[in-house]
Amino acid sequence: MTLDMQALLAIGSSAVDQAVAVVRETTVGQVTDKGDRDMVSALDLAVEDRVRSFLKKETPEIGFLGEERGGENIAGADLTWALDPVDGTANLVHGLPLCGVSLGLVQGDRSVLGIIDLPFLQRRFHAAEGNGAYCGNSRLKTSDTRALESAIVSIGDYAVGGAARERNRSRLAVTSLLAERALRVRMFGSAAIDLVWAASGKVDATIAMSNHPWDMAAGVCIAREAGCAVMDADGMAHTVNSTETITAAPGLRNAVLKLLKDSRSLT
Template sequence: MTGDWAGLLPVARAAVALGTRIVAERAPRSVTAKGDRDLVTDVDLAVEDAVRGFLARETPGIGLLGEEHGRSGPGDDTLWWVLDPVDGTANLARGSPLCAVSLGLVAGRRAVLAAIDMPFLGTGYTATAGGGAFCDDEPIRVAGTAALPDAAVSLGDFAVGEGAEPKNRLRLELLARLGARAHRVRMLGSAAIDLAWVAHGRLDATVILANLPWDTAAGVLLVREAGGVVADLDGTDHTTDSAATIAVCPGLRDALTGLLRESGGR
């Protein structure tokens, strides 16, 4: 599917800017559990409501999938927005600045446009398919790291809820092996930041053993447009249907793939 994705970038930037203002100006007043160790705040809900309304007015022919309220708008899945109103809700609820408003435009099963803002860090990232990746309008590239002992690698959150224990065995094994070989291991609590920082060369790789489109779609495009590689756990090309999200600078792909295999990930 082809289209003028760059023409929708101003809309995406305005949408995340709207969300960013709400996050920056409104401290959470209520925190509610929506599952096992899965939180939502009144700020998440306010951002999603505001951005949904804005996009419905600006792009009425494009549906939206949001973390808090599911799908709305046209039922055609060939082109759709995906929104995480606050990626890193647990961080926000505790006063940590590591959270982001993440918006992607997906054509079929791959993101073609991305806008991510980090309200408390004053940083914004954008990308369009074939148009490159940018931080505050400056082009960005993934790192040139080629050896695990030189690499900073982030991990996604541990699984929670029913069935979490077997899922976390791989995470624990991978954590142990990375801890023994990588320069540094980080767990930031925000997939959008993990991926944006891989694109920007602030991290060399991230291993997120999950793939919720609102968490990952925008960041995946950033990494690809910055010259990185994004794959599923089995090494196939990443799409919105993938089970996991493995993003890495090209020089580390083989080393990280081998480590995942040793950990039982293949």
């Protein structure tokens, strides 16, 4: 299936415009627990409802998956919009500006389009497969760092929930080795920010031991189009079925994969 990437990018950008308008015009509102140390705000729900409604009207032939209200499959569709209405809700609720709207398009098991807006940092990122990645009108290129000891590496949030202790064994092992080998380790609390800052060369690699389409679809496309290696922990090309999301400047690919391999001996 041949996609009109520019037309889809325009539709997706209009959807994100509406999402950002909701973020700027609406208070956080009621915050509800949705599990152990996890939460959803009224703002998350308002953004998702607005974007879902808009995209259903504009692209009725494309499925939709939102973090908060789930999926809506279209019979025979090979395409799905994937939305995180507010990536970094905990940051937002605590008044931290590190959060964003993340809208991706998945074809089969591959991210092919992404739009991420950081409303409190006033930055918009976008990419479409084969067309490069941009912040506004400026083309993005990942860093040329080649040594882990010269690299800033961001890591995804630690797991929460009933199995958090077991799931965090691998995350803590990775953190331990990064503390020994990397220039600096950072945790921003937003996969969208991790990925667009990897695409921008602000961080040299990012390691997330998870992979939810609403979190990753948009940023994975942006990072890949900026020249990052985007893969799972075994170095295979990243898909929506990967269990991890590992992103690195090309010169760091092997060092990051070695660190991940070494971390398994610590768990």
